[in-house]
Amino acid sequence: VGFLGIKSPTITPGYWNDSNRTLKSYKQGYWISGDLAYYDQENKFFHVDRAVDAIKCASGLVNTLPIEELILKNNSAVADCTIIGVPKEKGFDGLVAFIKLKAPGNIIASALITAINKQLVDNKFEPLSFLQIVSNLPVGSTGKVLKRKLREQYQDILICAEHNLEGKGLHDFAYAQQNKVPVRS
Known part of the structure; x- marks a missing residue:
C-alpha cells in the first residue's frame, strides 16, 4: 500500500x-x-x-475502508458506518465505529460491537475499541462522511476517564470488553 x-x-x-x-x-x-x-x-x-483516514494502531497502520466494507457486507441491519481513529494509549489510536442502523431500536450497541469484533478478528483486522449507534452521520455537500468532524467531536472518547456520555448526548454506545475505561470517582 x-x-x-x-x-x-x-x-x-x-x-x-x-x-x-x-x-x-x-x-x-x-x-x-x-x-x-x-x-x-x-x-x-x-x-x-x-x-488522512489511515489509523496508527499498536498493531500497525489500519486502513478504514476495508473494515467499513466488511461491516456493511456482514451485518444486514447496518445501513451505513464509518470508522475513525481516536487516541488510546502511548501514541496509538483505537478504532471507533459510528453505525447507522436500517431500523433503529432493533439492535443494541453492546451486542453489535461483540459481533463486529468477532468478524474483524476472524478476518485479521484490528478490533473496535468503541461503537456508537447514530441516527445520522455528518456529511458534506457531496454526501461523503466528514470524518474530520467526528474526530474533533470524539477526540477524547477512549482516553477520558470521566465519561458522562449520556450527558454528551450519547445513549446507545459500547466499549469493547478489553478496552473499558474505569470511571474515576
Missing part, C-alpha cells in the same frame, strides 16, 4: 488559492492525490483509504 500518484494531461492545475499545497502535491511529475492504494499482479488498482 502506498500513495496514489497520477500522471495525465487532464490533472488538476492545483488547489484554489493554495500554491504551497499544490507544490507539495506534485512528486516527480505525479499528482499525489492523498489516496492510499495498491495494485495486483494484473495491474488492477485497489483503493484502500485516504491517507
